[in-house]
Amino acid sequence: MNLHVPSSTAVALDPAIQKFLDAGPKFLIDGKLVQAQAGATIDIRNPATAQVVAKVPEARAEDIDLAVKAARRAFDQGPWSRLTPAERGKLVYKLGEIIERHAEEFAQLEALDNGKPISESRAADLPIAYNTFYYMAGWATKIAGATLSPSNAGEYHAYTLREPIGVVGQIIPWNFPLMMAAWKLAPALAAGCTVVLKAAEDTPLSALRLAQLIVDEADFPAGVINIVTGYGETAGAALAAHPQVDKIAFTGSTEVGKLIVKAAAGSLKRVTLELGGKAPTIVFPDADLDRAIPGVTLGSFFAQGQVCVATTRIYAHKSIFDKLIEGVRDAASKIRVGPGLDTATQMGPLVSATQLKRVSGYVQSGRDEGAHVQVGGEGLTGSDGYFLKPTILTNANPAMKVVREEIFGPVVVAQAFDDTALDKLAAEANDTEYGLAASVWTQNASIAHKMAKRIKAGTIWINCHHVFDPVLPFGGYKQSGWGRENGAEAIENYLETKAVTMAL
Incomplete structure (x- = not known):
């Protein structure tokens, strides 16, 4: 890139x-x-x-x-x-x-x-x-x-x-x-x-x-x-x-x-x-990946990921995990990164040198703790700006800093699950001090609404992410x-x- x-x-x-x-x-x-x-x-x-x-x-x-x-x-x-x-x-x-x-x-x-x-x-x-x-x-x-x-x-x-x-x-x-x-x-x-x-x-x-x-x-x-x-x-x-x-x-x-x-x-x-927030996005095995892949990509990298409700934690069922991550990785690799005043730019720089250093530190922390960088993880050559490529980390576990702490940049951590018990999934999604937002991807309306009740967050998106409107109340549970x-x-x-x- x-x-x-x-x-x-x-x-x-x-x-x-x-x-x-x-x-x-x-x-x-x-x-x-x-x-x-x-x-x-x-x-x-x-x-x-x-x-x-x-x-x-x-x-x-x-x-x-x-x-x-x-x-x-x-x-x-x-x-x-x-x-x-x-x-x-x-x-x-x-x-x-x-x-x-x-x-x-x-x-x-x-x-x-x-x-x-x-x-x-x-x-x-x-x-x-x-x-x-x-x-x-x-x-x-x-x-x-x-x-x-x-x-x-x-x-x-x-x-x-x-x-x-x-x-x-x-x-x-x-x-x-x-x-x-x-x-x-x-x-x-x-x-x-x-x-x-x-x-x-x-x-x-x-x-x-x-x-x-x-x-x-x-x-x-x-x-x-x-x-x-x-x-x-x-x-x-x-x-x-x-x-x-x-x-x-x-x-x-x-x-x-x-x-x-x-x-x-x-x-x-x-x-x-x-x-702050540490929004989970949960992708069930029946999810429409043609919608989920661009939706998760948008959720992860919109506004350079400098969004309190960004999809910083992806949980995808193991049966579709590889296909989802491959799709998001390919989409991320094609995002045009450049100056905000260029109409062809799809993702701009981070806001400051301090923020770039902070977010880059989380990427390095993920590497040090054993996460795999699927795409990104680097700045851009040939520029003095505060750029970081869209980054996806896999092979993560709940003990890692990148899973527990708010990164506030274009960095998303993906994990697979194999047990579709809703209480267990919700407990993992809720295993954070934050509770600002979450998204659920499934074609099963019953599962969608059951998860919406179980997740402790002020905003729950179903088969979408980053939908805002003045009529929709916005705020968080817990330390959000x-x-x-x-x-x-x-x-x-x-x-x-x-x-x-x-x-x-």
């Missing part, structure tokens, strides 16, 4: 994006685009070339404090809380329209900043992002309490109010920068909260471009949306610990999620967490997190319930 960089299919940056980069991206705080108080910046690199493409301001505690206080004023004193639900919903919907109108710009930024193929951003990241705003906008007018009937002696009129929780700090990861921003912002705004969003320091460009467009094209009152970027140990920690923040919503690693919980404990602020993104459940994350009782 060679680096695929045909100039005839490379995408030239939109002039608006080039202007945005040349001018220098800025924070959005209290309705204004501003630089960091201390003047510190972060170099943003194109992971396909390792070259610096922009410098962005680095938020520190003083910047976070300004943003939180702006959000506090907007919630407590500003016009935001006085808007009708319909007015709030229209603004949320308009944000979706702005993203859709500038979809090509955002797709280019994701390819430049994160490294993912632009074809992938166009087909997946952008539609999910703007459709999330469209979907959540409708919830603004559907938040309702209930009338209750107490059993106390006497007559009472009792009811509940559903109220926005207040100021929300949101911290998003680098693997789906704009989509994760949408998943966080849309339900919080629809619920009536104000927000301080911290973008990942590796991939802040799409969030900061969104900040610019909010100032230029949206009509949100000042302070309702604040967008900053900075390092987790400084900006993220300051946001999680800030006493005027009522809730933290975090997406990232389980390790950092535990730190978020500790930081939030001082003020007992609400916390939701979408954390607390709460759910998307669907009606996402709105619940940002509401408090108040009981009102009146004696008659």
Whole structure:
């Protein structure tokens, strides 16, 4: 496999994006685009070339404090809380329209900043992002309490109010920068909260471009949306610990999620967490391999495998194991690896040198522990980018690090099984600290639904993988997190319930 960089299919940056980069991206705080108080910046690199493409301001505690206080004023004193639900919903919907109108710009930024193929951003990241705003906008007018009937002696009129929780700090990861921003912002705004969003320091460009467009094209009152970027140990920690923040919503690693919980404990602020995963995919002997092979390949290598629900553990029945692995291996070997801004690219680089080193370390660990590399396992010659070929490891066992730990790269571990007892298979699938997602491949509807009940994960896909929609709640069991993104459940994350009782 060679680096695929045909100039005839490379995408030239939109002039608006080039202007945005040349001018220098800025924070959005209290309705204004501003630089960091201390003047510190972060170099943003194109992971396909390792070259610096922009410098962005680095938020520190003083910047976070300004943003939180702006959000506090907007919630407590500003016009935001006085808007009708319909007015709030229209603004949320308009944000979706702005993203859709500038979809090509955002797709280019994701390819430049994160490294993912632009074809992938166009087909997946952008539609999910703007459709999330469209979907959540409708919830603004559907938040309702209930009338209750107490059993106390006497007559009472009792009811509940559903109220926005207040100021929300949101911290998003680098693997789906704009989509994760949408998943966080849309339900919080629809619920009536104000927000301080911290973008990942590796991939802040799409969030900061969104900040610019909010100032230029949206009509949100000042302070309702604040967008900053900075390092987790400084900006993220300051946001999680800030006493005027009522809730933290975090997406990232389980390790950092535990730190978020500790930081939030001082003020007992609400916390939701979408954390790591180690998704199993179970392929039964009756599976339609013509669907399973491309489905497992997509599940393993979509977004360079930098997905918390990637099919990192394949369990296939021994009667079809060789045929399945051969099919996935052949498909993987044909994946075109190259820069994200090349329309012919099917898989881009990993996000950073740090991530490449980490994932490559897992491949070496697998080798050291006796796993066989069926395909991949190497970088690409002739490039300074952070590339790793799609990799399949076999001859694995449950004690190996590559089976137990989240890799977060284009590396999948395959194991065969010969006992189709569902309880035993489910126990093996559940033998992990995570519980985010899983997929089951079978033509037997009874087996599919029985396995869906037995596997401890927040999302179960049957004869498919990586199917996302704003209506589908997303989140995990065990150490994969607390709460759910998307669907009606996402709105619940940002509401408090108040009981009102009146004696008659």
